[in-house]
Amino acid sequence: MKTLAPKTGNSCFGCGADNPLGLKLTFHGDPEKGTAWTEFLPPHFLAGGANMMHGGFIALLLDEVSSKVLSMQGKRGVTRNLEISYQKPVNLSGPVRLEGSLIRHEGRKHFIKARILNPGGDVLAESEALFLVFNTSS
Numbered sequence: 001m002k003t004l005a006p007k008t009g010n011s012c013f014g015c016g017a018d019n020p021l022g023l024k025l026t027f028h029g030d031p032e033k034g035t036a037w038t039e040f041l042p043p044h045f046l047a048g049g050a051n052m053m054h055g056g057f058i059a060l061l062l063d064e065v066s067s068k069v070l071s072m073q074g075k076r077g078v079t080r081n082l083e084i085s086y087q088k089p090v091n092l093s094g095p096v097r098l099e100g101s102l103i104r105h106e107g108r109k110h111f112i113k114a115r116i117l118n119p120g121g122d123v124l125a126e127s128e129a130l131f132l133v134f135n136t137s138s
């Protein structure tokens with residue numbers, strides 16, 4: 001098990017320590033299994049309508065936990081594709097869990113699935129992403 005805490009000098013909206021507007025998320029994961037996860041209470045500035053999270057921020061969270069699957073393995077890459085299924089509203093009055101896992105990789109192409117769950121374990125949104133990794137030779 002590995003933990004990635006926000007780092008000074010990183011201004012990433014999701015995980016950097018130096019973005020004053022950012023979420024400063026800490027992630028956990030298993031590099032050997034190709035997993036990453038975190039739990040947090042979404043701030044209300046992520047709102048879309050009513051008490052629901054904005055769909056663009058849902059995409060951001062799925063992208064973020066997907067990228068951490070790679071970071072856990074010491075890989076650096078960027079999102080090429082992100083396909084999202086919005087299944088239920090992400091309610092802003094309680095914590096959420098983000099989970100990502102590696103499906104497979106073909107050289108630099110890494111296929112990663114992710115999801116957002118509520119405390120009851122309901123899947124609220126799911127994604128499948130293609131990341132292109134810069135620092136792998138396998």
Ligand SMILES: CCCCCCCCCC(=O)SCCNC(=O)CCNC(=O)[C@H](O)C(C)(C)COP(=O)(O)OP(=O)(O)OC[C@H]1O[C@@H](n2cnc3c(N)ncnc32)[C@H](O)[C@@H]1OP(=O)(O)O
Nearest residue numbers: 012063064067068076077078079080081109130131132134
């Ligand atoms: C430096 C590290 C920083 C980490 C930050 C992480 C932050 C969180 C993640 C992000 O939000 S990153 C920000 C959002 N992403 C971007 O800004 C990336 C913008 N896109 C690019 O820079 C380029 O498109 C990219 C470097 C990803 C790839 O460009 P390339 O010209 O190298 O590749 P190309 O686009 O031709 O496609 C790559 C491969 O994917 C394949 N492909 C594309 N769509 C596919 C699909 N749907 N299914 C399967 N394969 C697919 C495509 O056929 C091709 O296969 P081959 O390499 O075998 O020819």
